[in-house]
Amino acid sequence: AQSVTQLDSQVPVFEEAPVELRCNYSSSVSVYLFWYVQYPNQGLQLLLKYLSGSTLVKSINGFEAEFNKSQTSFHLRKPSVHISDTAEYFCAVFESGSARQLTFGSGTQLTVLP
Amino acid sequence: EAEVAQSPRYKITEKSQAVAFWCDPISGHATLYWYRQILGQGPELLVQFQDESVVDDSQLPKDRFSAERLKGVDSTLKIQPAELGDSAMYLCASSFRLAGGGNEQFFGPGTRLTVL
DSSP: OOEEEOSOSEEEEETTOOEEEOOEEEOSSOEEEEEEEEOTTSOEEEEEEEOSSOSEEEOTTSOEEEEETTTTEEEEEESSOOGGGOEEEEEEEEETTTTOSEEEOOOEEEEEEO | OOOOEEEOSEEEEOTTOOEEEEEEOOTTOOEEEEEEEOTTSOOEEEEEEETTEEEEOTTSOTTTEEEEOTTSSSEEEEESSOOGGGOEEEEEEEESSSOOSSOOOEEOOOEEEEEO
16 A cells, blocks of 8 residues: 655745755555645645656746655755745655555645744 | 635534535536545545545545535535544545546645534
């Protein structure tokens, strides 16, 4: 069965500093990987996804994530964060097998400090 | 811009009472999902519909939870009776068709339930 581990529950970082949010997954079959962002009292919004092809995927607001199959990781990075990036970030995996459902990690609260 | 609608946004109830949540997916989306998100955790799938049919309800506590999507459009999730442990955010999502990996799920704003 698939599972997702987000190693850091909270990440505080100063504005304009780089950040990395870690995500590892376990699965015995091929997977699709996602990062969602959730602002307070709102639903989840898709940030970026890896389906196939280039292992480096990017969002329109400067985030990027790299699929590493050997390390079963999909870490999210941004070279310079803004106050508005403060939110909860969820990594999710979809297993191309019998489960056929999206499994989420427990989330990482990113807090950008002035 | 098309969005998933949910109501109410907030609900406070006493234990043993019945509660119901409503979701209207994006027009044309055949697949609808209900998730429960406990504070500090990621969403967990409760039930998944394809049109009006249940595709997966293996994680739905069927002794107290029920879900329906009678006409294959909007959906209702009910809890009866509510228990203290049901306090959570209930999220509805929809996708164009049955999740095929790359098929994006669009989430509504959620209903925050507090059981006293």
